[in-house]
Amino acid sequence: MLHLYSKNGINIVLDVESGSVHVLEPTAYELCRLINSACEGDDAVKVCTPESVFSCSSCPAEIKNVLVSDFIFDPENIEEAFSELKSLYEDELLFAERDYEINLPDDYPIKALCLHISHDCNLRCKYCFAEGGDFGHGRKNMPFEVAKRAIDFVIERSGTRHNLEVDFFGGEPLLNFDVVKKTVEYARSIEKQHNKYFRFTITTNGILLNDDVAEYINREMSNVVLSLDGRKEINDSVRYDVAGNGSYDRIVPKFKKLVKNRAGKDYYVRGTFTARNLDFASDVEHIRSLGFDQVSVEPVVLDKNDPLAIKEEHLDRIFSEYDRLTDKMAQIHDKGEFFNFFHFMIDLDQGPCVVKRVKGCGCGTEYVAITPDGDIFPCHRFAGMDDFKLGNVMESFDTKRELVDYFKKSTVLNKPVCEKCWAKYYCSGGCAANNYNCHGDILKPHEISCEMERKRIECAVYLKAYAAVNEE
Amino acid sequence: MKQVKTLVKKTLKKSACKGGCGECQTSCQSACKTSCTVANQKCENEARK
Numbered sequence: 001m002l003h004l005y006s007k008n009g010i011n012i013v014l015d016v017e018s019g020s021v022h023v024l025e026p027t028a029y030e031l032c033r034l035i036n037s038a039c040e041g042d043d044a045v046k047v048c049t050p051e052s053v054f055s056c057s058s059c060p061a062e063i064k065n066v067l068v069s070d071f072i073f074d075p076e077n078i079e080e081a082f083s084e085l086k087s088l089y090e091d092e093l094l095f096a097e098r099d100y101e102i103n104l105p106d107d108y109p110i111k112a113l114c115l116h117i118s119h120d121c122n123l124r125c126k127y128c129f130a131e132g133g134d135f136g137h138g139r140k141n142m143p144f145e146v147a148k149r150a151i152d153f154v155i156e157r158s159g160t161r162h163n164l165e166v167d168f169f170g171g172e173p174l175l176n177f178d179v180v181k182k183t184v185e186y187a188r189s190i191e192k193q194h195n196k197y198f199r200f201t202i203t204t205n206g207i208l209l210n211d212d213v214a215e216y217i218n219r220e221m222s223n224v225v226l227s228l229d230g231r232k233e234i235n236d237s238v239r240y241d242v243a244g245n246g247s248y249d250r251i252v253p254k255f256k257k258l259v260k261n262r263a264g265k266d267y268y269v270r271g272t273f274t275a276r277n278l279d280f281a282s283d284v285e286h287i288r289s290l291g292f293d294q295v296s297v298e299p300v301v302l303d304k305n306d307p308l309a310i311k312e313e314h315l316d317r318i319f320s321e322y323d324r325l326t327d328k329m330a331q332i333h334d335k336g337e338f339f340n341f342f343h344f345m346i347d348l349d350q351g352p353c354v355v356k357r358v359k360g361c362g363c364g365t366e367y368v369a370i371t372p373d374g375d376i377f378p379c380h381r382f383a384g385m386d387d388f389k390l391g392n393v394m395e396s397f398d399t400k401r402e403l404v405d406y407f408k409k410s411t412v413l414n415k416p417v418c419e420k421c422w423a424k425y426y427c428s429g430g431c432a433a434n435n436y437n438c439h440g441d442i443l444k445p446h447e448i449s450c451e452m453e454r455k456r457i458e459c460a461v462y463l464k465a466y467a468a469v470n471e472e
Numbered sequence: 473m474k475q476v477k478t479l480v481k482k483t484l485k486k487s488a489c490k491g492g493c494g495e496c497q498t499s500c501q502s503a504c505k506t507s508c509t510v511a512n513q514k515c516e517n518e519a520r521k
Contacts, residue, residue, distance in 0.1 A: 015482075018482035019480065019482055019483040019485075019487075020478065020481055020482055020483075021478070021479040021480045022477065022478050022479065024476055024477075025474070025475040027475060028475035028476055077475075080474060080475060084473045084474070084475050084476045085476070088476065088478070091481075092485075093478065096482065098485075099485075103488075103492065105492070109494065111494060112497075112498035114501070161495065163497075165498055165501045167501045199497070201501055223501075225505075266502075268502070298504060342504065343512070345512035346512050347512065347514065348479060348480040350483075350515055351512070351513070352491075352510055352514075352515055353490070353491025353493075353515060354484045354485075354487050354488045354491055355487075355492035356496060361499045362498055362499075366494065366498065367500065367501075380500070380505060460512075464479060469477070
């Protein structure tokens with residue numbers, strides 16, 4: 001399977017099953033596109049197979065004639081392009097088939113926790129999927145005893161995995177910061193004896209940040225996610241406190257100070273865009289103008305009837321914003337400056353292995369969320385949904401077999417729609433919670449999310465191609 | 473080649489041999505908490521490097 005697209009004069013071909021990526025000159029691109037259409041059987045050229053086409057010593061006349069008559073390409077150039085594409089095909093870099101097994105384990109160790117250290121929040125963000133921070137189950141903080149059991153749980157259930165992850169999440173985790181610190185201290189005190197290494201991360205709205213908290217986060221947390229939606233008027237229209245006061249002025253100076261002292265460690269300033277700011281590239285630019293160079297701005301997740309929800313009719317505008325952002329990123333690259341937009345990060349050469357690419361985020365198998373009461377859910381997005389409760393760490397370290405088996409099925413190999421999608425090894429079949437909330441089935445992808453993900457992948461690969469072409 | 477610039481060769485098949493160690497970061501622990509994004513995660517399998 002191929003995916004071909006052109007952007008700003010750069011012609012890109014993704015060979016899906018091999019993972020190869022090529023940039024083609026116009027003649028080779030049109031030739032490749034015609035061969036692909038012919039093999040897919042959706043064009044005027046007669047249906048054929050890559051094997052039948054590339055078994056020819058020269059470009060088949062039916063294809064060559066189209067290129068000469070419709071595109072006015074030079075016949076010699078066509079033959080040169082054909083020869084080069086044939087070489088790619090013979091090296092299994094074009095029209096490759098998957099001729100190997102992807103061996104997924106029967107049982108997954110649990111290696112990552114989203115620890116809901118507080119189901120309370122000092123903001124009332126308009127789009128909060130956690131229903132104002134309490135996930136619909138009352139405002140409460142996680143007692144240390146529960147957090148301690150959660151650490152014991154992940155150690156016991158992690159098998160031979162060495163790297164373990166704990167994200168302090170909420171609600172707002174700084175509302176229960178003492179328990180955060182005690183949990184880190186406890187995990188560090190026992191990790192060596194179990195041959196484990198904990199990586200801690202925290203996601204905060206910043207309201208309660210102060211110098212001591214920031215110093216602690218910068219010392220102990222391998223990554224920190226700082227919530228800010230961009231321009232002040234955008235942020236404050238959706239991120240406000242109980243009294244309705246926007247958060248921007250209170251958090252931006254604190255975020256700047258924290259990042260200044262981060263000493264190279266990972267961080268993200270993370271925003272959400274909604275139907276209200278479809279010009280979200282301006283919010284990314286605004287965040288950059290504040291001095292932040294690691295940014296993620298993501299589409300909101302809401303019921304389709306919510307006025308802030310992203311709908312199908314917004315997609316064209318969203319795509320043009322991703323294009324605008326891509327062009328801006330290319331300009332930043334040209335200046336030799338660093339700026340990282342989370343959704344445009346892609347490691348074509350040494351990225352995740354194919355096993356990870358088919359199983360995705362690992363929710364319900366490798367990754368679980370634990371609530372203040374100790375309830376175990378497949379991930380933070382399922383927290384509070386009683387049908388998805390896997391267990392409770394205060395009662396037992398077991399997880400409900402049939403639910404784990406259900407989530408084990410959540411790979412691109414088990415999603416018929418994904419199997420036919422060129423983006424399957426980049427997106428891994430989408431967010432199980434989005435899929436469930438939209439279709440009542442974690443195996444049926446949420447189409448609007450798919451559309452946006454495909455666009456982001458195109459932009460990300462384009463930026464790699466742009467850099468490679470401009471290096472020459 | 474004159475008309476083709478290959479940015480990356482067949483990485484997926486190669487990764488199937490030594491992949492699946494599971495030491496890499498869970499995608500939702502990095503920044504995305506709402507939009508599953510995997511291809512941008514770092515591989516932490518020393519045997520693959």
